[in-house]
Amino acid sequence: MRKGAETRERILEIAEASVLAKGFGATSIEEVIAEAGITKSGFFYHFKDKNELARALMLRYVEENDRIFDDVFHRGRQLSDDPLQSFLITLKLLAELMGDLPNGHPGCLIATFTYQERLFDRNVRDIAADAVRSWNGRFRDALNEIATVYPARKGMDLDDVAIMFSCVIDGGIIMSRGLGDPRVLGRQILAFRSVVKMLFAPAAPDIMLPPAPTAIAAE
Amino acid sequence: MRKGAETRERILEIAEASVLAKGFGATSIEEVIAEAGITKSGFFYHFKDKNELARALMLRYVEENDRIFDDVFHRGRQLSDDPLQSFLITLKLLAELMGDLPNGHPGCLIATFTYQERLFDRNVRDIAADAVRSWNGRFRDALNEIATVYPARKGMDLDDVAIMFSCVIDGGIIMSRGLGDPRVLGRQILAFRSVVKMLFAPAAPDIMLPPAPTAIAAE
DNA sequence: TGAAAACCATACCGCCGGTACAGTAAATTT
DNA sequence: AAATTTACTGTACCGGCGGTATGGTTTTCA
Numbered sequence: 001m002r003k004g005a006e007t008r009e010r011i012l013e014i015a016e017a018s019v020l021a022k023g024f025g026a027t028s029i030e031e032v033i034a035e036a037g038i039t040k041s042g043f044f045y046h047f048k049d050k051n052e053l054a055r056a057l058m059l060r061y062v063e064e065n066d067r068i069f070d071d072v073f074h075r076g077r078q079l080s081d082d083p084l085q086s087f088l089i090t091l092k093l094l095a096e097l098m099g100d101l102p103n104g105h106p107g108c109l110i111a112t113f114t115y116q117e118r119l120f121d122r123n124v125r126d127i128a129a130d131a132v133r134s135w136n137g138r139f140r141d142a143l144n145e146i147a148t149v150y151p152a153r154k155g156m157d158l159d160d161v162a163i164m165f166s167c168v169i170d171g172g173i174i175m176s177r178g179l180g181d182p183r184v185l186g187r188q189i190l191a192f193r194s195v196v197k198m199l200f201a202p203a204a205p206d207i208m209l210p211p212a213p214t215a216i217a218a219e
Numbered sequence: 220m221r222k223g224a225e226t227r228e229r230i231l232e233i234a235e236a237s238v239l240a241k242g243f244g245a246t247s248i249e250e251v252i253a254e255a256g257i258t259k260s261g262f263f264y265h266f267k268d269k270n271e272l273a274r275a276l277m278l279r280y281v282e283e284n285d286r287i288f289d290d291v292f293h294r295g296r297q298l299s300d301d302p303l304q305s306f307l308i309t310l311k312l313l314a315e316l317m318g319d320l321p322n323g324h325p326g327c328l329i330a331t332f333t334y335q336e337r338l339f340d341r342n343v344r345d346i347a348a349d350a351v352r353s354w355n356g357r358f359r360d361a362l363n364e365i366a367t368v369y370p371a372r373k374g375m376d377l378d379d380v381a382i383m384f385s386c387v388i389d390g391g392i393i394m395s396r397g398l399g400d401p402r403v404l405g406r407q408i409l410a411f412r413s414v415v416k417m418l419f420a421p422a423a424p425d426i427m428l429p430p431a432p433t434a435i436a437a438e
Numbered sequence: 439t440g441a442a443a444a445c446c447a448t449a450c451c452g453c454c455g456g457t458a459c460a461g462t463a464a465a466t467t468t
Numbered sequence: 469a470a471a472t473t474t475a476c477t478g479t480a481c482c483g484g485c486g487g488t489a490t491g492g493t494t495t496t497c498a
C-alpha cells in the first residue's frame with residue numbers, strides 16, 4: 001500500500017535529523033512519533049525495534065548517496081571526454097552541492113554510526129563499511145583512469161588519495177559544524193580538487209617542461 | 220585531596236571510552252560507576268550532572284591534545300631549522316603516533332560531540348570550537364612560515380590546507396574505524412604530508428633546485 | 439584530633455525502550 | 469459490495485536509567 005510507505009518515509013526523515021543532531025542513542029522514539037503524529041504502536045508496526053530503524057536509516061542514506069554520486073559522476077563525464085577534466089568537474093559539482101546548503105550539510109550518517117558502533121549489530125556496520133568501500137572505489141577508479149593519461153606524481157598512492165577524499169568530506173562536515181561555518185565543507189572539497197590538479201598537472205615552468213617525470217627535490 | 224582526583228580521573232577515562240564507543244547519549248552513568256567500582260552518589264559528588272561530565276571530558280581531551288601537539292611541533296623544530304622539513308618531521312611523528320596504535324585511534328571526542336551537539340550547552344561547544352580553531356591556527360602558522368622560504372603553489376589557500384589537515388585526521392579516524400583497518404589513519408596523515416611536499420616543492424626541472432638547506436632527518 | 443573531603447546506602451520520580459494485545463479505519467482485492 | 473489486508477490507535481505494563489534528595493560513614497590531611 002501507498003500510505004504505509006509515506007509514513008515510514010516520514011519516520012525515517014525525522015529520525016535521521018534527530019540522529020544527526022543528537023546521536024542514535026539519544027534519539028528517543030517518543031520524540032520521533034510525536035513529531036510524526038503517530039503512536040508508538042504505529043512506529044513498531046514499521047520497525048520491529050530500534051536496531052531495525054538504524055538499519056533502515058543506513059540503507060536509505062547509502063542509496064541516496066549512491067544516487068548523488070551516480071549523478072555527479074555522470075554529469076562530469078558528460079561535460080568532458082578528458083578523465084582529469086571530468087573528475088575536476090565532478091568535484092566542483094560536489095563542492096556546490098554540499099557546500100551551498102543554507103544550513104550546512106546535515107551530516108554523514110556513517111560518521112555518526114562509526115562513533116556509536118557498539119549500538120549496532122554487524123549487519124548495519126557491514127552496510128556502512130561496504131558503502132564506504134564502494135565510494136572509495138569510485139574515486140580510485142576515476143584517479144586510475146586519469147593516471148592512464150596524465151602521469152601522476154610519485155610519492156602518493158592513488159588508493160590513499162581516493163580515501164583522502166572521503167576523509168575530506170567527513171572531516172569537512174565535522175569542521176563546518178564544529179566551527180559553525182557551513183562554507184568550510186565546500187572549500188575543503190575545492191581544496192582537494194586543487195590537490196588532484198597538482199597531482200596530475202605539475203606546475204612546472206611553463207616554458208621548458210621536462211619530458212622526464214618528477215623531481216628529487218623533497219625526497 | 221589526592222584520592223578524589225584519582226577517582227575523578229578514573230571516571231573520566233571510563234566515560235571517554237564509552238562515549239567514543241557508543242556516543243554520549245548512550246553512555247549510561249550506571250555502567251560507568253559499575254566499571255569504576257563506585258556508587259551513584261560517588262559519581263554525583265564529582266560531577267553535578269551529565270553535562271558537567273561532558274564538559275570535563277572535553278577539557279581533558281583538549282588539554283591532552285594540546286600537549287601532544289606541543290610535543291610533536293617542538294620535536295619537529297628541534298630536528299630541523301628549515302620550516303618545511305620540521306613540519307614534515309612533525310607530520311611523520313604524528314603519523315607514527317596516531318597510526319601505530321594497536322587497536323586503532325580511540326577516536327576524536329570533538330567529532331563525536333559535534334555529531335551530538337544538541338546534547339551539550341554552548342559552553343561545551345565553545346570549548347571544542349576554540350580548540351579546533353587553535354589547532355588549525357597552529358597548522359596555518361607552520362604553513363605560513365614555510366611559505367616565507369618556499370613559494371607555495373598557486374591555487375591553494377593555506378588556511379584551507381591547514382583545515383584540511385584537521386579534516387584528514389578526523390576523517391582518517393572515521394575511515395579507520397568504519398573500514399576496520401587501523402592503518403588508514405597513519406597512511407592518510409602521510410598522504411597529507413605528501414600534499415604539503417607537493418605544495419612547496421614543485422616537481423619542476425630537477426637541476427636548478429633547491430635553494431634552501433634540507434634536513435635529512437625526516438626521510 | 440578535628441574538620442574537610444570522599445565517598446556509601448537508600449529511596450524515590452519520571453522518562454524511555456520495548457512488549458503484548460485488543461480494536462479499528464482505510465485501502466485494496468475479489 | 470464483501471472480504472481481506474494494511475496501517476494503524478489505545479491501553480496497560482515492565483525494567484532500566486538519569487537525576488534528586490537526604491543522611492550517614494570512612495578517609496585524608498592540616
